[in-house]
Amino acid sequence: MIINLRIRIWTEGQPFSDEQISASFELMDKLLPELAKNHAEQLLGIPHTIEIEFLDEPDPRQRFFRFGTDPRRMARPERL
Numbered sequence: 001m002i003i004n005l006r007i008r009i010w011t012e013g014q015p016f017s018d019e020q021i022s023a024s025f026e027l028m029d030k031l032l033p034e035l036a037k038n039h040a041e042q043l044l045g046i047p048h049t050i051e052i053e054f055l056d057e058p059d060p061r062q063r064f065f066r067f068g069t070d071p072r073r074m075a076r077p078e079r080l
Helices: 025-043
Strands: 002-011 014-024 048-054 064-068
Touching: 002 025, 014 025
Parallel strands: none
Antiparallel strands: 002 014, 002 048, 048 064
């Protein structure tokens, strides 16, 4: 099974990056820790919000997962 994700990052309320990833469960297990490490290094000390959108999830209440140190973009999904 393939998982389709979109990862958006805002720093200090401004768009920083937007990437889309499609991979099998097995590959995602290897890919996500590396992405998390890279994002953590890039965002160290910068207020940020990370949004992971599960593109195959039809329920908008379950489709988005947001976290970070800046809550400005956590209330609702927005397009970059």
